Amino acid sequence: MIVLGIETSCDETAAAVVRRDADGRGTILADVVASQIEDHAEYGGVVPEIAARAHVEVLDGIVARALAEAGVAFADLDGIAATAGPGLIGGVIVGLMTGKAIASVTKKPFVAVNHLEGHALTARLTDAVPFPYLLLLVSGGHTQILEVAGVGRYRRLGTTIDDALGEAFDKTAKLLGLSYPGGPAVERAAAGGNAARFDLPRPLFDRDGFDFSFSGLKTAVRLDAEKIAPLSDADVADVCASFQAAVCDVVGRKVERALAAFAAGAGAGRPPTLVVAGGVAANKAIRGRLEEVAARRGARLVAPPMRLCTDNGAMIAWAGAERLALGIRDGLDTAPRARWPLDELSAD
Numbered sequence: 400m401i402v403l404g405i406e407t408s409c410d411e412t413a414a415a416v417v418r419r420d421a422d423g424r425g426t427i428l429a430d431v432v433a434s435q436i437e438d439h440a441e442y443g444g445v446v447p448e449i450a451a452r453a454h455v456e457v458l459d460g461i462v463a464r465a466l467a468e469a470g471v472a473f474a475d476l477d478g479i480a481a482t483a484g485p486g487l488i489g490g491v492i493v494g495l496m497t498g499k500a501i502a503s504v505t506k507k508p509f510v511a512v513n514h515l516e517g518h519a520l521t522a523r524l525t526d527a528v529p530f531p532y533l534l535l536l537v538s539g540g541h542t543q544i545l546e547v548a549g550v551g552r553y554r555r556l557g558t559t560i561d562d563a564l565g566e567a568f569d570k571t572a573k574l575l576g577l578s579y580p581g582g583p584a585v586e587r588a589a590a591g592g593n594a595a596r597f598d599l600p601r602p603l604f605d606r607d608g609f610d611f612s613f614s615g616l617k618t619a620v621r622l623d624a625e626k627i628a629p630l631s632d633a634d635v636a637d638v639c640a641s642f643q644a645a646v647c648d649v650v651g652r653k654v655e656r657a658l659a660a661f662a663a664g665a666g667a668g669r670p671p672t673l674v675v676a677g678g679v680a681a682n683k684a685i686r687g688r689l690e691e692v693a694a695r696r697g698a699r700l701v702a703p704p705m706r707l708c709t710d711n712g713a714m715i716a717w718a719g720a721e722r723l724a725l726g727i728r729d730g731l732d733t734a735p736r737a738r739w740p741l742d743e744l745s746a747d
């Protein structure tokens with residue numbers, strides 16, 4: 400089965416062609432991503448209107464390139480998948496309408512994909528991970544711990560009660576005068592810093608449950624930074640290292656407890672698998688902490704390659720292929736959605 404996937408929910412315009420074999424194995428035939436980072440850099444964050452317009456300008460060319468690189472024509476496709484949400488609504492409309500138009504003209508099956516499901520299922524494309532597994536999804540818009548029991552079967556164990564983790568990195572970078580996007584900039588600065596210099600809070604560390612909170616941490620960073628302003632490069636490095644250490648402690652703690660709960664429940668009977676996805680999964684300190692946690696719990700850690708952790712079209716094509724393989728398809732009247740929690744899919 401060969402599926403075209405289209406992703407436009409944030410600041411990446413992406414299209415990919417993925418093949419799913421009858422045994423469930425996946426192969427990426429082409430994966431084209433055009434980042435808009437430069438369009439938004441001067442604003443220090445994604446500007447929705449600029450994003451939507453930029454998607455319109457380049458999406459047709461990106462789709463054409465993906466097909467050409469894969470060496471397939473529209474006629475060779477078995478389905479078209481497009482992100483229908485959640486995300487910035489203007490961008491979602493662009494990709495969804497494009498996907499529907501291609502499906503309509505080619506008379507091929509259409510699948511409206513939940514962006515989060517794309518992230519959630521990527522590990523099955525890259526590593527053929529069997530269900531069930533525990534997923535840590537950490538991106539600019541989302542911070543969730545999920546039990547993934549099957550395609551469309553998700554149970555949310557925890558989420559953030561305020562900022563997403565990537566957002567906390569981005570806001571920390573902005574207040575320290577670092578470049579956008581903030582995650583990589585904070586990680587780079589942290590590499591030369593002293594993580595013990597600032598005693599930052601570990602929000603919800605000892606609280607039951609698996610929820611996160613990052614806005615208090617960000618505020619603590621701001622107050623500490625204001626106390627020592629103006630900051631030297633060495634000061635910035637120390638703040639970043641201290642921030643990243645706090646994040647690692649909190650994420651490691653919550654994931655370890657979730658792994659224990661998963662191993663005792665849905666994942667009982669065999670060594671648990673922990674999958675990490677989303678842009679923040681690029682962070683080496685966080686990955687390192689997750690490796691320690693997984694090793695302590697006898698779990699296998701699966702982290703898709705970096706370019707498949709951040710937003711891309713392959714994850715949407717793959718989620719579409721998994722759904723098509725189960726006989727699921729969507730109508731061309733499917734509406735775009737700004738909000739679309741993953742556990743709602745389970746209720747369908």
Ligand code: KG4
Nearest residue numbers: 538539540565582583677678679682709710
């Ligand atoms: O998944 P993604 O590409 O887009 C969505 O938000 O859906 O994630 C982008 C987020 C941004 O907040 C960015 O700062 C963060 O991932 N990020 C990182 C790193 N690389 C990207 N955060 C921490 N460390 C990194 N190395």
Ligand code: ZN
Nearest residue numbers: 518538709710
């Ligand atoms: Zn994403």
